Amino acid sequence: MQITRGREVSRRSIKRRALQNVGLFPARTSFLRRFWLDSFTLLVLTACSTSLHAASYEDWIKQARQGQYQSAIAGLQHYRQQHPQETRVQLDLMRIHAWAGQLQEVIRLYESWPTNLPLPADVLLLTARAHKDARQWTPAQNLYREGMRRFPQQAAFTMGLCMSLADAGLTAQALSCAQQLQPATRQNTNYLLTRSYIYRAAGQNYEALRVSQDALAAQPDKTDVIRDYDQSLHAAGLHRQAMEWQTQHPDIFSNADLADRQADYAAELTRLSPQPTRTLPERFLVANRAIALQDKLADSASFLGNPTFARRIRGDRLIAVDTREDAPSTVDIAPERAAQYPGYAYASLGALQLRARHPEQAVSSYERALAEPSLDAKTRTRYQTGLAFSLLESGREDQALALAERMEKDMPTTRWLRGNPIPQPNPGYTDTLILKNSLYTYTGLLKDARENLAKASAQAPSNVNLRVPLADAQRMSGMPRAAERNLKIAETYAPRQEDVIISQAQTALDLHEYRQVEELLAYAKAHYPTNMRVAELEKDWQTYRKNELILRSGFETSNGSDVTGNDGIRTEAQWYSAPIDYNWRVTALAGHLDTSDELGHNVIWQGAGLEYRGRDWQSQLMINNQNWGQGNKMGASLQVDHELNDHWSIGGTLDYRTLDIPNRALAAGITANLGQVRLRWQNGPEQWVQAAYTGTKFSDNNVRQSLQITGNQRIYTSPRIKADAQLELWASGNKDEDRPYYSPRREYMAVPALRLEHLIYQHYDERLTQALTLGVGLHHQSGYGSGAVGSVAYELNYQHDRNLEVGLRLQALSRPYDGQREQQYSGMVELKIKF
Known part of the structure; x- marks a missing residue:
């Protein structure tokens, strides 16, 4: 469009008028007329093109100033x-690239x-800053000095030179440079801002904050100030104040x-969240504030x-959630x-x-965390501890133990404090010692864990962090009373420590102190609801x-005369009710x-009774009914066990019409009463000895006495x-030999x-194990001489969780009876269900 005499006229109308005026020129001047017309058109188009380029150039500059770089x-x-000849384009490109970073x-x-062309002041300053920010100190300083020489009135070049010197680590030269910013007083904000920058670059953040406060007092409304x-504020770590x-x-x-400062403050809250608080209700307040700000x-x-x-x-929110011990979901x-x-998370x-x-995923995450550069010793130990437990739970126990043992070996036992000529115990070494022995406990190396932790605890009797894992090792070794004593000592130092x-509570459960467990559990749930151990x-x-329901089913067969008469299939179910008044349970048995022998009769039994489980005492009274083809017969059984301490226990059993009797005796109408006394000594699950004396009086006046001693010694773990x-040592004697059941005068084995x-496999509560027992010994029967005994047994046990367990046992036994060798084969499946 073009303005002509106050009104808009299009280019098309201008061209039309020019063509209409062609007839005004004489014919003899047609060449000149065309030349003039072409020249005029070219001038108009050139002017329009120049105007268009100028408009586009200014638009690009405006876009850059609006951030559209x-x-x-x-x-x-x-x-x-x-x-290519216009130098202003290169200058503007340098400006815009600088704005874009x-x-x-x-x-x-x-x-x-x-x-040969000097740069304008603003471009020279931007170029110097680009070199400084790119850590090219020497070119940057040269450019700043050029600016100081060419533009002495512009303080920005002097300030830039001082800052460049500070960034290069030349703090003294930078402070000397700042003196050139006259007047070098507390009223000159350029001088103060430069010194503040220099102090921040040198890591003297509180001195920088003091100088910044002076600048703020001088000119509180200046943007740069x-x-x-x-x-x-940010450099000094005052993130909340910077945000405000x-x-x-x-x-x-x-x-x-503002979002950056809020993120800094949220990160500060995240770092503070693991710190101890004055009261337990305040424990997660800081973490909750961090998570709320991060969600915003x-x-x-x-x-x-x-x-x-x-x-x-x-990443920061992930750390806060971890501190909060919140649900991973x-x-x-x-x-x-x-x-x-980020890597730090x-x-x-x-x-x-x-x-x-x-745990498999956790192993990968901890390994990536340990690959992060510049980890301090404390952080590395914490990460390695997490990796060790992840390896343990993922079934890589050997790798977990190797890592823990290497950590203990690499950690010095003492450390030197500045100004103290006497070496002090290193807490890091204690942490690695606890880690190693905790892994020993969880992998079944209980004896080593007990000995190591007991020795360390004796050297540091007030260290609660040593006594708690020692108590755990003792409890898992079947020594709950020793664990209880250690925890009582720990309680005097840290009565509210969650561990x-x-x-x-766990020790009280093993001791059958059920009311105490209930109180401690209620306290733990109220104060530590997110703790996994709770x-x-x-x-x-x-x-x-x-x-609890226990189902057993098994078979027994032999290739001889079936001396006991127990060949056949045996099935039994026993039920225990939920606790009544904590310690009592009702039980029922069927x-x-x-039988599959020539006796041709079966045995059926049912029973009901009460069981008591309390501290140091456990007993069961059962009344039963028996039927082996000669009518129903009533029987009874009383069993009592008493734990004297963690090592010694005694027990006894009295049976009226006992169910533990050869089937051949029952077939002959013979019953028996039984009495047994037991004594057991143990030193953890690795070492134990048990002796049992049993006296059986048959209704045919025969009396059998037997003594059995069994022992176990762990030789490899x-x-x-x-x-x-x-x-296994076993001796038996009968008063009379001539009986319808196996009744030798003397028998030793x-x-x-x-x-x-x-x-084989373990994943938290799920566990699969197998066991093989091989035995070779000697049997002697009076009147028949001695013979070899051989046995092999295989066990397979699967535990799905705390409430479901199933086991299989197969056994083959070869031994002489009355001088004749027999092979016995037996098997049993046992299922335990808690509901």
Whole structure:
């Protein structure tokens, strides 16, 4: 469009008028007329083109000033190709690249700038800053000095030189340089801002904050001063104050700036969240505040538009959730999404994966966390501890133990404190010692764990962190009273420490102190609801409160005369009710023996009674009914066991019409009463001896007496394999030999054996084991001489969880009876269900 006499006229109408005026020129001047017309058209088009380029150039500059850097850069680069002689294009490109933070492009354009052409002041300053920010100190300082020489009135060049010297680590020269900013007084903000920057670069953050406060007092409304004070607050670690400062100046700081300060404050809360609090209800307040602020930031524009910022917020929130001991479902812990978290958060990711019972994933996360550079010794130990437990739970026990033992070996036992000539105990060594022996406990190396922790606890009797794992090792070794004593000592030092309370509750459960367990569990649930050990204790407590059903079914067969008469299939079911008044249970029993010998009769029995489980005492009274084809007969059984201490226990059994009688005796109408006395000594599960004397009086006036001694000694232990040397000694005598059942005058047997147990699979409560027992011994029967005894037994046990367990046992035995060798084969399946 074109304005003609106050009205708009299109270019098309101008062309039409020009053509209409062609007839006004004489014909003889047609050549001149065409030349004039073409020249006029060319001038008009050239003017329009120049005007169009000028308009586009200004638009690109405006776009750059509005933050649309890439489109402006693309347009100017195209323009530069068409107008290579215009130097202003290169200058503007340097400006825009500097605004966009593209330092290398600024440097590249500067290096291609003609050396004989001086740069304008603003471009020279931007170029110097680009070199400084690119850590090219010498070129930056040269450019700043050039600016100081050419533009002495512009303090920015002097300030830049001082800052460049500070960034290069030349603090003294930088402070000397700052003196050139006259007047070098507390009223000159340029001088103060420069010194503040120098102190921050030197790591003297509190001195920088003091100088920034002086600048703020001199000119509180100056933008540079306000921004510098924010930077000093941030450098000094005063993140809450920095966040509040930016909130007070919304016209200076952008939403993105405020989001960064809020993220800093949330990170500070995350770091503070694991610290002890004055009261237990305050324990997670700091972590909750951090998570709430991080959730708010997750909805901000900075989170949605800045992947780096979003990654940081996710990582900090992950750490806060880990500190909060929160449910892993509140964060994304899938291994394929681990890349969304920064490297410093991988340890928390591993902890949450371990809490969610994904130990294989936790191993990978902890290994990535340990691969992070510049880890301090304390952090590395913490990460290695998490890795060790992850390896343990993932079934890689040998690797976990090797890691823990290497950590203990590499950690010095003492440390030197500045100003103290006497070496002090190293807490890090104690931590590695506890870790190693805790792994010993969980992998079955109980004897080593007990000995190591007892020795360490004797050297540091007030160290609660040593006494608790010692008590756990003692409890798992069948020594709950020793564990109770250690925990009582620990209670005097730390009565409310969660590990002390939880271990006390677990020990009380083993001691059948059920009321004490209930009180301690209630306290632990109220004060430590997110602790995983509390959850495990709750499961143990609920398991104790359930009914229990035991089903057994087995067979026995032999290739001889079936001396006992017990060949056949035996099935039995026994039920225990849920606890009544904590210690009492009702029990019921039913069984059936389907014989497969020439006796041709079966045995059926039923019974009911009461069981008592209390501290040091356990007893059961059962009234039963028996029927072996000669009518119903009533029987009774009383069993009492008493634990004198952790090592000694005694027990006794009285049976009226005992069920433990040869089937051949029952077929002949003979019953028996039985009495037994037991004595047991143990020193953990590795070493024990038990003796039992049994007297049986048959209704045919025969009296049988027997003595059985069994012992066990652990000879090899590893996380997956255990080997025990066992010995069984047995002697028996009968008053009369001429009876319808096997009744030798004297009988002796000694069978040493080797038992191998193999852990096939374990994943938390789920466990599969197998065992093989091989025995070779000697049997002697009066009147028939001696003969060899051989036995082999195989066991397979599967535990699904605390409430379901099934076992299989197969045995083959070869021994002489009345001088004739017999082979006996037996098998049994046992199922335990708690409901």
